[in-house]
Amino acid sequence: GNSVTQMEGPVTLSEEAFLTINCTYTATGYPSLFWYVQYPGEGLQLLLKATKADDKGSNKGFEATYRKETTSFHLEKGSVQVSDSAVYFCALSSLEDDKIIFGKGTRLHILP
Amino acid sequence: DTGVSQDPRHKITKRGQNVTFRCDPISEHNRLYWYRQTLGQGPEFLTYFQNEAQLEKSRLLSDRFSAERPKGSFSTLEIQRTEQGDSAMYLCASSSTWGSEQYFGPGTRLTVT
Numbered sequence: 001g002n003s004v005t006q007m008e009g010p011v012t013l014s015e016e017a018f019l020t021i022n023c024t025y026t027a028t029g030y031p032s033l034f035w036y037v038q039y040p041g042e043g044l045q046l047l048l049k050a051t052k053a054d055d056k057g058s059n060k061g062f063e064a065t066y067r068k069e070t071t072s073f074h075l076e077k078g079s080v081q082v083s084d085s086a087v088y089f090c091a092l093s094s095l096e097d098d099k100i101i102f103g104k105g106t107r108l109h110i111l112p
Numbered sequence: 113d114t115g116v117s118q119d120p121r122h123k124i125t126k127r128g129q130n131v132t133f134r135c136d137p138i139s140e141h142n143r144l145y146w147y148r149q150t151l152g153q154g155p156e157f158l159t160y161f162q163n164e165a166q167l168e169k170s171r172l173l174s175d176r177f178s179a180e181r182p183k184g185s186f187s188t189l190e191i192q193r194t195e196q197g198d199s200a201m202y203l204c205a206s207s208s209t210w211g212s213e214q215y216f217g218p219g220t221r222l223t224v225t
Contacts, residue, residue, distance in 0.1 A: 004154075032211070043116075044155070044203065044216040089154050097168065098210050099145065102154030 002027040006090045006103035013080055014111050021075040021106050023064075023090035031092040033057075033066050033073040034100070038087045047075075047088070082110045116217035118204050124223045125194055132190045133220045137206030144187050145214060146179055147203040148172065155203055161187060194224045 006023040013019060025033065035047040035057070048057030053068035062077045073090060090103040117136045125131050137144050142163055147155035158177070159169045163184035173179075176194075181187040191198055201221050205214040 036216075043218040044205075046213055046215075049213075091154070093211070095211065098143065098207075099157040099160065099168070100147075100155070100214060102156070104152070104154050 002031065002092060002094060002101050004090050004092055004101055004103040006088075006106055008104070009087075009107040010109055011106060012109040012111065015082055016079045017110075019075070019077040019080045019084075019108070021088055021090075021108070023073045023075065023103060025071050025073065025090075025092050027071075027092055027094055029094055029096065030068075031094045033064070034091040034093070035062070035064055035073070035075050036089040036091055036102070038089065038105075040086070044089070080108075080110050082112050084108060085110045116204055116206050116215050118202075118217040118220050120220055121218060122221045122223075124225065127196060127224055128193055130190065130192045131194060131222065132188050133202055133204075133222075135187045135189070135204030135206075135217060137186070137204070138215055139185075141206035141208050141215075142184070143207045143209070143214075144181055145205040145207075146187070146189055147205065149201040149203060149219070150199075158189075191222075194222075196224045198222060199224045 003026045032051045034049045036044045037047045048059040050057040050066035056065045087105045089105045119134045145160040146158040149155040161181040176192045179189045201219045203219045204217045207214045
């Protein structure tokens with residue numbers, strides 16, 4: 001079945017550091033890929049998405065590129081801020097069904 | 113529109129009791145989803161509705177769980193004879209069509225003592 005694997009946390013970085021959170025997926029067909037973010041005390045928010053191979057999703061300085069050849073969708077940001085501290089979930093959905101499959105999440109701590 | 117809302121935000125109950133949660137989707141969203149998130153894990157799909165029809169149920173949804181969306185608007189999720197393993201965050205989401213973005217509510221955190 002479809003699944004998502006992302007790097008385990010927590011990840012702790014200093015402010016202005018470069019961020020990469022790895023995500024790989026297993027899916028039949030051509031899924032849509034997502035990164036969701038969950039800030040402390042808040043609900044899940046869609047951060048960015050990509051719907052086909054080589055698409056790049058971007059938002060708030062975060063980027064991720066849909067790599068079909070490596071079945072990956074790694075999240076990157078060039079310079080993180082304290083306000084980026086949150087839990088990040090990689091996820092996919094397929095055309096065959098409308099449910100979202102989430103990874104386990106990666107907790108990110110940014111130190112000032 | 114204020115987004116997806118869920119009530120209550122927190123629920124503490126004793127093992128064996130029944131609980132019911134409510135989800136109000138974004139108005140005019142036809143599709144409504146329930147997910148469950150346990151500590152340290154990502155959300156897991158439970159069930160979804162197209163209008164009032166329940167189209168799919170996960171094997172996670174045991175016989176003690178029932179979900180309804182009687183008028184195609186709000187939805188309820190009931191858990192009968194709660195167990196400690198039911199302790200989790202229950203998330204609701206809605207979307208306008210198949211494959212479109214799902215908007216999540218803040219969740220209901222259930223603690224079974």
